[in-house]
Amino acid sequence: MSSDLLDALTALEQQKGISRDVLVEAIEAALVTAYKRNFNQAQNVRVDLNLENGSMKVYSRKDVVEEVEDDRLQISLDEAKDINPAYEIGDILEQEVTPKNFGRIAAQTAKQVVTQRVREAERGIIYEEFIDRTDDIVNGTIERMDSRNIYVSLGKVEAALPVNEQIQGEVYKPQSRIKVYITKVERTTRGPQVIVSRTHPGLLRRLFEMEVPEIYEGIVEIKSIAREAGDRSKISVFAHDKDVDPVGSCVGAKGQRVQTIVNELNGEKIDIVEWSEDPVVFVANALSPSKVLDVQVDEEEKSTTVVVPDYQLSLAIGKRGQNARLAAKLTGWKIDIKSETDARELGIYPSESSSYLNEINEDEDENETYTNVEYDLYKDDEE
Structure with a gap:
């Protein structure tokens, strides 16, 4: 391996947002696998990467014991002392066993493993990003549909909008923009799975928080919501400041605030009442x-x-x-x-x-x- 490894690690760190430590760990694990697979070795080994020059070395690891039962994993105390008198029973002796042609084989064999680890790290980052956005509203683009779900692109991940989370009678067109509410984020073998909704009462709550500054600032509080999505909803509000009209704040001048939400929900009727x-x-x-x-x-x-x-x-x-x-x-x-x-x-x-x-x-x-x-x-x- 050449010093180009440093440039590659730096590029991946900047482009994918994956820390260099994660990438180095993935490469070292891949090289251990490559060594055992290509050289038919069952011994314990450790790979050491030198990030300054891109070089790497393979070390065998053996336990120092009084009586050897498996010479691939163990070494006697006498043999260990011949190498270094300081060794005692229970220590681990390391010796370099780097094959001459290991660099070429390692690069070929490790590529797939490294790619997989990088993909897993990316998925982990995406999962952590979206698990923190559960119960939040996001903008997406409708990508495709099947008999069960509508798939909405949220940028880094494609979210599923199940049939039971779709507003009855609402028309969904590919490539159209849509606001959805994240209800669940799960880890799967294919990466994070994000479930979104258009029917959840939380969607209505978040829309009001976006449109009504008094709610966002905590002056007006949404106490409860009852919703039959696509048809009609009721929302109760309360003002912590006696000089603020909670209902009027939600309605807005000439009904502009609530009308924006009604339009987003394609005409769903909304009753705003004081709690x-x-x-x-x-x-x-x-x-x-x-x-x-x-x-x-x-x-x-x-x-x-x-x-x-x-x-x-x-x-x-x-x-x-x-x-x-x-x-x-x-x-x-x-x-x-x-x-x-x-x-x-x-x-x-x-x-x-x-x-x-x-x-x-x-x-x-x-x-x-x-x-x-x-x-x-x-x-x-x-x-």
Whole structure:
């Protein structure tokens, strides 16, 4: 081997980002394998690379013992002392055994092993990079598709977007740009496998963090998300600064912030509601865009009975029960919705909660604030 080895190691270190120590270890391991394979040797050997001039030497390693059982691996104490009187039992004696033509054979045989080790090191670097990005959003390019997955190029690695992580009805075109959420990174024999999603609630969370500075800075906090990807989502937010409107921050001027997210999700409806530690207020907000007259809470069963105006019963429930279902997921409370007429007939309305809720709504009207976002998106919610 020539001093060109140094240049090659330096180039690989700079281009592939693999440390020189890893490369040297790979080369030495490859040379040990080459020596044993080409010279039919079963003895223990060590290869020493001189990085200054690119030279290498092979040393046999034998244990110093009192009685030799295998002369390929052991040497007697008497023989060892003939070489150096300082040797004692238990020491390891090394002798140079470098063959004259080893350089050519080693280069040929080691090439494949070195290449494999370099590839493994690259895979390790990629794995470490993407394992730290789990639960994060990334930009990618759709490369190809098969019956099970869509494959998205993330630069150094190709991620898989499984069928169950794809938004139903969304069209994926090769070479188009797409934002995806990394859900899992695994080591495999073929390198790191990255699984991404378009349906995960975390995607919605990250999109809001990207579009809303108040969320990114921690002024506004996303408390919970309920999502039926491609159709509708609900998100509850809370402001740690009383002078900040959490819902308004997420909506943005003329709805620009939330509309950017809606566009990214190809028209998915998004309800933004204000979180409250009071279940009466929180459940009422969560049923946006429906108006709520009363919320009665059963703490033991963690359930609520909600009263809405007769004309808004279908809006509160939503198509196929979607609005009520998402509100229940968002709040963590069971929700039983009744019309005002039915509630009066059952004698459960009005109640103390309804008076309390009316006072809150009146205060909000006076302050010209709001607890939900209503767009034309909701015009078809009533059946």
